[in-house]
Amino acid sequence: MLVSEPLAEDNYSTWASSMMMALHIKNKTGFVDGTLKRPTINAEERLQWDRCNTLVKTWLISAMSKNMSKSVIHCKEARGMWLELEDRFNQTNSVALFHIESSIHKCEQGSNSVTTFYTNLKGMWDEKDALCSFPSCTCEAAAEIKTFMETQKTMKFLMGLNESFEQTRSNIIGMDPLPSLSKTYAIVLRQEKQSEVAADKATAMPESAAFSFKGLGRETSLTEKEAADTSVNSVRRGNRDVRRPEGGGRYCEKCDMTNHSTKYCRAHITCSYCGMKGHSQPYCRKRKNDITNGGLQQPKANHVGTQNGVTEGQSDGFPFSKQECQLLLNKLIAKSQSTSANLVGNIQNYEELSGPTIGEDDWDRN
Structure with a gap:
């Protein structure tokens, strides 16, 4: 064929x-x-x-x-x-010309690229010229007629562009004289390529991005290239990816970290002194620094509240409530008194409690 x-x-x-x-x-x-x-x-x-x-x-x-x-x-x-x-x-030809004119009038860029939009429009223009082309003319008005038809095509091309090319469209219309159709297409295409490059730079992660890991009171920074060399497996958990270490290493199912196990995870603990997560008040470094510098501050969080699951009268790092402490104290006092009474009752000679007295063998300076 x-x-x-x-x-x-x-x-x-x-x-x-x-x-x-x-x-x-x-x-x-x-x-x-x-x-x-x-x-x-x-x-x-x-x-x-x-x-x-x-x-x-x-x-x-x-x-x-x-x-x-x-x-x-x-x-x-x-x-x-x-x-x-x-x-x-x-x-x-009249019916075909009507359909072509209607298609040209409705043609817009939409979700297509600038190249696809221009190609579709140019094909319909060529088909229209084949149906009703102007006769060849060599007079002085022929150049003006050709310029007028070129201007109409340029205007239609600019009108069909998306709103994202509003600034480019205004700049082209403001040019004097108006550029040709091919030059207008080249300007719009260059703007589209520049917008794509800018969008790629905005969404792409830079090569020097660092991943921070906190654990055991220190911070470690790894570049993206070093982190990619880490031997990990990616598994699916819910709507997110979980990175598990190979070989059954340490892994926490609560916070998806690999520097500790689930048993020793402290991500759910909130410090009642500084308000930060990951440690309790007895292990708060800010509190220790304030004590060392002599400027102990009041806790930022109310440690006697019940919002974080702590009962009233129970501090974050202490295992007993106020009532339990009072009960233990009463038992200790009662036991101490009972022990003292038994000790006094078992001693036969009270002089053993008061110590030796002045006897005949003691020197009394006489």
């Missing part, structure tokens, strides 16, 4: 132009435009002409749809087949 798209009911003008170009390459246009007549004197030339005519007819039939080829397959000459198709489809 010589053309990429077979003949249908709505693409005759495009098909005819493509077919004429293909026949021109094969040097067979004379068989369809009537310039190469069938020889009548030389029998050998007549036989060669008939063979070429059949070849052109075969090309035309192969470039049509199956149903359409049945209506022209019995034509004796390629010229007659060409005229048959022209008479059938060339009479509806």
Whole structure:
């Protein structure tokens, strides 16, 4: 098949132009435009002409749809087949022109790229020019008419662009003289490429980004390249990715960290002194620094509240409540008194409690 798209009911003008170009390459246009007549004197030339005519007819039939080829397959000459198709489809130029004008009017960029939008618009303009082209003219007004038609196409191209090209559109319209259609397309395409590069830079993570890990009172910083070399497996947990170490190393299921296990996770603990998570008040470094510097401050969080699951009267780092401490204290006092009473009752000689007295052997300075 010589053309990429077979003949249908709505693409005759495009098909005819493509077919004429293909026949021109094969040097067979004379068989369809009537310039190469069938020889009548030389029998050998007549036989060669008939063979070429059949070849052109075969090309035309192969470039049509199956149903359409049945209506022209019995034509004796390629010229007659060409005229048959022209008479059938060339009479509806007004209808085709209406549809093309309507498509050009409705054509907008939408979700397409600038290149796709321009290609669709340019194809419809070319098809429109093929249906109703201006006759060739060499007068002085021909250049003005051509400039006017070029300006109309440029305006339509700018009007169909998305709102993201509003600034570019204003800059082009403000130019004097207005650039040609091809130059306008080049300016808009360059702006689109620059916007894509800026968007990629904004969303891409820089190579020098660092990952911070806190654990055991120290911080470690790894660059992205070093973190990529870490041997980890990525598994799915809910709507997020969980990175597990290979070989069954330490891993916390609460905070998804690899520097401790779930048993020793302190991510849910909140310090009642500084309000930070990950440690309690007895292990608060800020509190220790304030004590060392002699400037102990009041806790920022109310450690007797019940919002974090701590009962009233119970501090964050102390395991007993105020009532339990008082009960233990009373028991210790009662036990201490009972022990003292038993000790006094078991001693037979009270002098053992008061110590030795002055006896006859003591030196009394006499």
